[in-house]
Amino acid sequence: MFLFVMKCISVPVRQVAAVCTVLLLLALAGCAGPDSAPPPSFAIPPSGGPSGTNHVSDPQQLSSDILRPGDRIRIVYNDIPDAPTPTEQVIPEDGKILLPRGIEVTVGGKKRTDVEKEIMTIYVDEKRIYRKITVTIERMASFISVEGEVRTPSSIVYRADLNVLSAVAAAGGFTEFAKRSGVIVTRAATKKQEKVNATRAVRDPKLNVPLYPGDSVYVPRGIW
Template identity: 35%
Template sequence: MIMISVRKLTGRGGLLGVCLVVALFLTGCHTSKPDTRFADLPDLTPSSATSTQPPQAAPASTAAVPSTPSAGSATAPLTTVSTAASSPETLKVGDSLVIAYSDLPELKPAFNGQIRQDGTITLILDQTFAAAGKTPGELEREIRERYVPNFYTRMTVTVMHEGATRFYYVDGEVKMPGRQQYTGPITLTRAISTCGDFTDFARKSKVQLIREGSKKAEKFNYRKLLRDPSLDPLIYPGDKIHVPRRFL
């Protein structure tokens, strides 16, 4: 039928009719129904596409590092040096001792031995003493007080602890105060002499002697001690002699 129409148009209108027919044919093709087979497919246009870039990692937090003071700003710790005198060494089990006696009517051999496991030693006349836990000065006084006046009227005892250095102390109004090494029996007047004697301001009538382990001071008149040497007390390790200042 289309061919018949073309012939009629060709015969009547010539070329113009043919063009109209072609235009109608093309219009019909363009308005044909769309294919619905792909209607359910998602729209993949660039505007609706989802970004597939991986999420960026959060920046790592920087840990706070404590600042270290520079060498120039660092303050060196102060060291406190104690000027207090060290206390004499305490005797213990197994220590070796040498104990000498003097000022006796007859010569007695010195003790040379160790402190036994029970902490004791046995000396002349079969006398036993507890030595462990005492200082040499304390043991010397205890030995002397046991023998005098029970066995002797006068006695000097010296306890020497092997390897130990012992001291007594003199301060106050003497020319060279300080710690003095104990090398053997010594009296109060001699101890003061070893310190250069008194200063011009010394109160010689009230010289104080403080025994080791005691807080009580014994007072001596220096001039009386010179007149009667029997009153001159012995000094033991750890003892302290103090010479007070006189009032002008």
């Protein structure tokens, strides 16, 4: 009797299973039809502006080709017979340099490439000294010397944002014997000296004077 009942039940169960299988296959076929779309892809937009370009926002980078008082430059002359020996000069405070044949040119505050063209124009078109000349101005590495009562007396590579306090910090900071009220800055362009009160400069940034290529900072020893 039990076997007979199981046989009667097994037939509709198999039919139901078959129907479910067919329905499942039809559903899957419908999902993979021509109207189906692939899942959206997510891309990380490029850095910078809308076109992927990076915008330069550092003003020092934009003006890095400007010649300034205190810059040490090397001037090379080519394409002329008996070319003058390349000369090295520190641009003085008034921004003027002296060239061969007694020619004075103002270079401070101008772009290096513009000065090159100006010098070539003077020699060829204005003075008519040469028919052709090529002038190249190279900006040489400049340093700030920090000596005296600092923890690591040294020469520091010049940066446009250097001032007295940052230069002393780069040299390890003041020693316990430093006379902070009498820091001496010697200007490379004029050889003039300035006295800076570093203690007051901490509170008043206007007293924290900027430094220029070739300047030196000396921290004297205090009297106890």
